[in-house]
Amino acid sequence: MPGIIYQTIFFFIIMFSITSSAISGQPEENLPESELNTLLDTIENNFTTVRTLKTMLEQEKTIPVFPETIISKGFCIFQRPDRLRLEFVEPFQSVLIVDGKKMTKYEFFDGQWQKLTPGSADILLKITSNITSWLQGRFRDPDLYEISAVRNENITIKLVPKAAEFKRFIRSFELGLNKRLDGLEHIVITENDEAEAFTRIRFFNDVKNDDIPETVFRGSDSVPSKVSTW
């Protein structure tokens, strides 16, 4: 019997130390409304220096069915104001190209590229227009999201969908900024299910303001153009 008590106490001590170290390691401070607007103005201003952006990305997913973290790798190329290429290279290859209002999708299947006729293209365009806004440092969209910010090691912007239909699927987006407040380091998308499945996209190896060849955003070909590594 005493053994069980000691084990229980030991368990709580361990749990407490893990929790407190996690908390003390990353103190978080919610920014007040007055500071928030100034901060968002600063960020938008800083991001205006970004004409083009090339960044590698790693997407981690935690979902209830899998105990393992599901990893995808790829890259993102952005050209102000509305050109985007989102490409995954592992484990499956796919390319999404947005050039203004035009969207093209390619999938690599059994050794061949296939150009898709995307269904729900309008919804995809809306989502990608959100992404291009974020890549320009524009996080305010009062019709769509409640916005708040947290100061931890860096600054994290939190967007909570307002519309009930949107909220049914997405609990929040967290956009982690770099120290200079001129680029995104990660995005965390938390779903609104019981298990709170989430997707974390980490950006790294950024290259800003390189000239991007026109072909990168060309969606008229039957296969996507090749992109040189950086």
Next chain:
Amino acid sequence: MVGLLFFRTGWAKKGWIIPGLIFIWILSGCGVKQSVQKEIVTLDRYTEVISALKNMYPDMFKARHRAILTMRNKDYALNGFLSVNRINRQITLMVQNDLGGTVFDFRLTDGQNTEINGGIGMLNPKWIENTLTRDLKSLYLQSATPFDTVFSGKDQELILSRVKGDIEEQLFFIPFHSSNGEIRLDKIRHLKEGRPVYGIDFSYGPEYDTYPEFIQLSDPGTGYRIKIQVQYFIVGGTHSLSSNKTGRNQTGCISKRHKHDKTRH
């Protein structure tokens, strides 16, 4: 061609129409008979097919699907996260859209119940449930039944045939190059009154010998088609893929090796 000959020679004008049509029908019938002629194989070959069917997948595994669903001439890129327990005949599938949002969860316990949760929008949930049940059972819960017969087909094909209601299901097995005469599933066809109404084609990439890496399902009746690329995860490690062709990452995933080029693609 025979019909054209029949009319050109003027037989039609001479009251030979009915006997002529019977003649054409007999010719056509003979042609069909020749193409479906089957020969029942020996017990050894029968056992080989049943064994290939049993060993198609591990008893328990997980898989990640990248799927292109084509319906009404539109393509939808989807991600599927699948957990299969072949012993308990249970499958769980979570389907997410291209940008990561969950479309629906599906749970199947064969012979007992199915459950679907989530926003499936304009699609009829019952239709999805029935379609998914058929697709997933055809793909992952195949097992031998006392009613199976095995025939030899063209080349070295072995065809396992079974009848379910008015549908004849045929599973085509062929030897694969890197094996010592071992066979693996090449395609599945459902036939209704002799006509194909549903089909699955398997393709094996260089990374996996025995587990299909590419799957194509088509249902001409409802007009939907799915192309699936698969990444396997093995539970418990009782079944492993050949070690020289795969690498195990930190999460226990059996993943493909990727070549790194100077340019992507």
